[in-house]
Amino acid sequence: MGPEILKISDVYKQFDTHVVLRGVTLTVHRGEVVAVIGPSGSGKSTLLRCVNGLERIDSGDIWVSGDHITSAGADMPRIRRKIGMVFQHFNLFPHMSVVRNVAVGPMTVLRKPRAEAYELARRLLDRVGLAGKENAAPYQLSGGQQQRVAIARALAMDPSLILFDEPTSALDPELVNEVLLTMRELARQGMTMIVVTHEISFAEQVASRVVMFDEGKIVEDGTPREVLKYPRQERTQTFLKQLEHVIEP
Amino acid sequence: MGYQWHFGVVWDNLPFLLAGLEDTVALTVVSMGFGLTLGLAIALIRLKFPRVRPAIVIYVETFRTTPLLVQLIWIYDVLPAIGLRFDPFWSAILALTLNLGAYLSEIFRAGITSIPMGQTHAGLALGMSTAQVARVIVLPQAVRRIIPPLASMWVGLFKDTSLASAIAVAELSYRANVLAVQTYRPVEILTVVAAIYFVLTYPQARLTYWISNLVRVRE
Amino acid sequence: MLSPLVLHQLPFLLIGFFTTLYVSAVCLVLGSIIGMLTALALLTRVFVVRAIAGFYIDVFRSTPLLIQLVWFYYALPLLTGFSMTSLEAGVLGLALYEGAYMCEIFRSGIMSVSTGHIDAGRSLGMTPWQVLYQVVLPQAAVRMLPPFTGQALTLVKDSSILSIIAVPELLWKAESVIPISLHSVQVLTVVAALYFLVGFPLALLSNRLHARWSFDRRE
Numbered sequence: 209m210g211p212e213i214l215k216i217s218d219v220y221k222q223f224d225t226h227v228v229l230r231g232v233t234l235t236v237h238r239g240e241v242v243a244v245i246g247p248s249g250s251g252k253s254t255l256l257r258c259v260n261g262l263e264r265i266d267s268g269d270i271w272v273s274g275d276h277i278t279s280a281g282a283d284m285p286r287i288r289r290k291i292g293m294v295f296q297h298f299n300l301f302p303h304m305s306v307v308r309n310v311a312v313g314p315m316t317v318l319r320k321p322r323a324e325a326y327e328l329a330r331r332l333l334d335r336v337g338l339a340g341k342e343n344a345a346p347y348q349l350s351g352g353q354q355q356r357v358a359i360a361r362a363l364a365m366d367p368s369l370i371l372f373d374e375p376t377s378a379l380d381p382e383l384v385n386e387v388l389l390t391m392r393e394l395a396r397q398g399m400t401m402i403v404v405t406h407e408i409s410f411a412e413q414v415a416s417r418v419v420m421f422d423e424g425k426i427v428e429d430g431t432p433r434e435v436l437k438y439p440r441q442e443r444t445q446t447f448l449k450q451l452e453h454v455i456e457p
Numbered sequence: 458m459g460y461q462w463h464f465g466v467v468w469d470n471l472p473f474l475l476a477g478l479e480d481t482v483a484l485t486v487v488s489m490g491f492g493l494t495l496g497l498a499i500a501l502i503r504l505k506f507p508r509v510r511p512a513i514v515i516y517v518e519t520f521r522t523t524p525l526l527v528q529l530i531w532i533y534d535v536l537p538a539i540g541l542r543f544d545p546f547w548s549a550i551l552a553l554t555l556n557l558g559a560y561l562s563e564i565f566r567a568g569i570t571s572i573p574m575g576q577t578h579a580g581l582a583l584g585m586s587t588a589q590v591a592r593v594i595v596l597p598q599a600v601r602r603i604i605p606p607l608a609s610m611w612v613g614l615f616k617d618t619s620l621a622s623a624i625a626v627a628e629l630s631y632r633a634n635v636l637a638v639q640t641y642r643p644v645e646i647l648t649v650v651a652a653i654y655f656v657l658t659y660p661q662a663r664l665t666y667w668i669s670n671l672v673r674v675r676e
Numbered sequence: 677m678l679s680p681l682v683l684h685q686l687p688f689l690l691i692g693f694f695t696t697l698y699v700s701a702v703c704l705v706l707g708s709i710i711g712m713l714t715a716l717a718l719l720t721r722v723f724v725v726r727a728i729a730g731f732y733i734d735v736f737r738s739t740p741l742l743i744q745l746v747w748f749y750y751a752l753p754l755l756t757g758f759s760m761t762s763l764e765a766g767v768l769g770l771a772l773y774e775g776a777y778m779c780e781i782f783r784s785g786i787m788s789v790s791t792g793h794i795d796a797g798r799s800l801g802m803t804p805w806q807v808l809y810q811v812v813l814p815q816a817a818v819r820m821l822p823p824f825t826g827q828a829l830t831l832v833k834d835s836s837i838l839s840i841i842a843v844p845e846l847l848w849k850a851e852s853v854i855p856i857s858l859h860s861v862q863v864l865t866v867v868a869a870l871y872f873l874v875g876f877p878l879a880l881l882s883n884r885l886h887a888r889w890s891f892d893r894r895e
Contacts, residue, residue, distance in 0.1 A: 262578055289584035299579035303598050313583040316593055460755045522875030523868045524836035534860040619740035630742055643750035651739045658738040
């Protein structure tokens with residue numbers, strides 16, 4: 209197993225009176241592809257956003273490649289360079305072309321010269337299968353294409369870890385596949401990924417590890433085979449059964 | 458029964474009338490300059506310092522619910538009472554600026570807050586500082602949303618300068634009224650002045666419409 | 677707090693306040709009728725009708741209200757031979773002015789109703805008038821409410837300009853009272869407070885309606 213990339217230790221978080229994370233502990237090593245599944249509202253997305261500091265935790269610790277997140281404070285931008293994020297609603301910048309969306313990170317944050325950043329952007333767009341779309345505006349692309357641009361944008365920063373927050377939940381069913389394929393390619397190339405998802409097939413076929421979340425805690429953690437085929441917890445079994453009914457016509 | 462139009466009076470006094478345009482334009486340009494600064498400052502202060510919000514809301518709502526004419530006269534009358542001697546022109550500038558500042562601060566605020574939070578999060582997730590997010594992501598988009606109402610305020614301001622005539626600023630409307638009384642030919646004078654306003658305002662209004670379509674955001 | 681000289685004039689001011697409200701209400705109704713008719717005129721296929729409506733709107737939106745009122749009071753009687761009281765001229769001018777702005781509100785409301793609904797009505801065999809009445813107007817009415825309330829507020833504020841042609845509304849009464857009461861700032865503050873009393877609820881209503889039903893972007 210590779211070195212530790214992410215260590216989450218006994219993290220608590222609440223919004224007003226609602227406790228969203230109750231003592232979450234998780235360690236992720238380089239090269240792992242972790243699928244996080246669980247019912248809506250169980251805290252999965254919140255946990256992701258705590259990892260890159262978009263949300264603040266109330267107690268506990270998070271380390272990313274040795275950097276302590278909670279005490280980072282003003283240094284968060286530097287730490288975030290190493291953590292990529294892909295959002296459920298893409299969040300592409302509508303006032304920029306596709307290629308500029310991918311290049312803006314390297315240009316503004318890594319201070320790369322424009323030519324170099326654009327060259328990198330074009331290569332990445334090619335890598336996600338969107339060569340030729342560089343000068344399009346985001347609204348001209350399909351949802352699946354926009355999400356692939358978002359993945360390229362995250363890759364442009366050369367992160368050691370990418371967080372995926374329900375990347376296919378907002379897509380029409382026929383567009384989900386192209387995004388999942390792109391993500392599988394990334395996994396094959398050794399990227400460390402944490403993917404909050406409802407796509408059990410992704411968890412089965414691509415993830416190296418599956419984590420089941422429920423009511424703010426991790427209730428199951430193991431290989432896809434262990435968690436999906438032979439879950440130990442009843443909650444996991446119930447949850448998976450419900451998903452089965454969703455898939456069947 | 459026909460009215461006999463005699464435009465002679467108008468031609469004779471045209472220089473006098475047109476000189477009023479100097480003040481009309483000056484009032485518009487200067488007030489807008491100050492107003493933009495004030496409006497932007499208030500919008501930013503309101504976003505950064507939540508504790509001053511009540512004071513700002515009182516200011517904004519006061520100037521948005523009371524008539525501009527009342528504001529003009531009030532300020533003109535209040536200045537000597539607190540020991541300041543302002544020219545009517547500058548008194549009008551002060552009133553117009555305060556009025557504009559209230560409206561513009563709301564326009565700026567709406568423009569900035571209309572950018573979805575997801576955009577900011579995406580920028581932060583890339584490692585941008587909040588300043589970079591503001592500069593590269595929020596501001597360019599906010600500007601496009603702000604321009605149409607801003608252009609429309611400009612046109613409104615140009616017409617509102619006519620109210621400064623009530624405190625004896627010698628802009629176009631003031632001169633029109635003075636002449637109409639002096640020459641006993643209100644029909645010709647007033648019609649021509651209306652035409653002058655129209656010729657100046659209508660193109661600006663069309664331009665506003667064109668600009669609004671240009672910067673319309675497509676998502 | 678208020679000088680007794682000013683307090684003494686309060687009843688007089690309140691009469692002016694009621695005149696303001698009365699004039700505003702009348703012009704709101706008249707202006708809405710004019711605006712609705714003009715909006716429909718703009719939507720017809722008859723070019724001449726559209727052109728006249730367009731011309732009316734352009735003229736009344738590209739000239740200051742002040743000039744329009746003065747023109748209606750001083751110039752129109754000379755042109756037509758009919759005399760008018762200041763109140764009549766004021767109501768006429770203000771109604772026509774507001775009508776031009778109401779037109780835009782109605783037009784946007786009508787056009788915002790999606791063509792799908794119109795198609796549905798027509799395919800049921802409705803005549804164009806039935807489609808308008810049964811399908812378009814009910815939906816349009818709801819969407820027009822927010823800007824309509826906003827325009828009502830503007831109308832109340834604009835009514836203050838009637839003071840320039842000596843219509844005995846609030847501001848005019850205030851100005852006639854100032855020499856007697858000797859406290860111009862106090863009087864004007866009372867005036868501003870009265871406008872605020874009417875304006876603030878209208879502004880709140882408009883904001884609340886805007887938040888619930890905004891028809892330009894989103895969804």
